[in-house]
Amino acid sequence: MLRKSICTSLWALMSGALLMACGGTHLEADAASAEESLGTQESSLCAGLSVSSLTLSDATMYVNEVSGVGYWAVSQFSNAVRLDYYVDGIRYAFDERPGNAGAWYFSTMGIPCGTHYFQVNAWPMVIDSNGNRTTCGSTPSRTVGKYVYWACPPPDPDPYDPCNNCPGGRSCRCGDGVCRSDMEYCP
Secondary structure (H helix, E strand, O other): OHHHHHHHHHHHHHHHHHHHHOOOOHHHHHHHHHHOOOOOOOOHHHOOOOEEEEOOOEEEEEOOEEEEEEEEEEOOOOOEEEEEEEEOOEEEEEEEEEOOEEEEEEEEEOOOOEEEEEEEEEEEEEEOOOOOEEEOOOOOOEEEEEEEEEOOOOOOOOOOOHHHHOOOOOEOOOOOOOOEOOOOOOO
């Protein structure tokens, strides 16, 4: 019986020593997680990480589609980038691209004619071996942008305006709504 209680006591002592050697008690873990958990944007994992390059090679607008293309690169110890795409300050999409550098492309439809501002924001990321993703920073590391433009088509002519239907080379050149040839005088 004495031998059994010594083994049990020795087991409890060794378990406590092993627990302390491998990271402490659950109380310490709770305090650490209350301060900051891994995977948040301000974790120590993100210290010193940045987007080292973000370019906008071209951005265009055609009819109601805005598109852009460029390149990105992240600093050492980053292994991915997060890209957010905006048109006139409204986020239309985001993209997470693994690697140290690469090209990006964006396109969206449904943008009305006129002038618009296309912008790309980039944050460095770390993707661990389990696939956990950490986006670093509360503000973008780099931002690029460009104005794009597509002329609005002229409005359809009013079918009830007689000047829109002047026959045979006549026009309403006098401003009074009467169709006249170039040979006729204005009143």
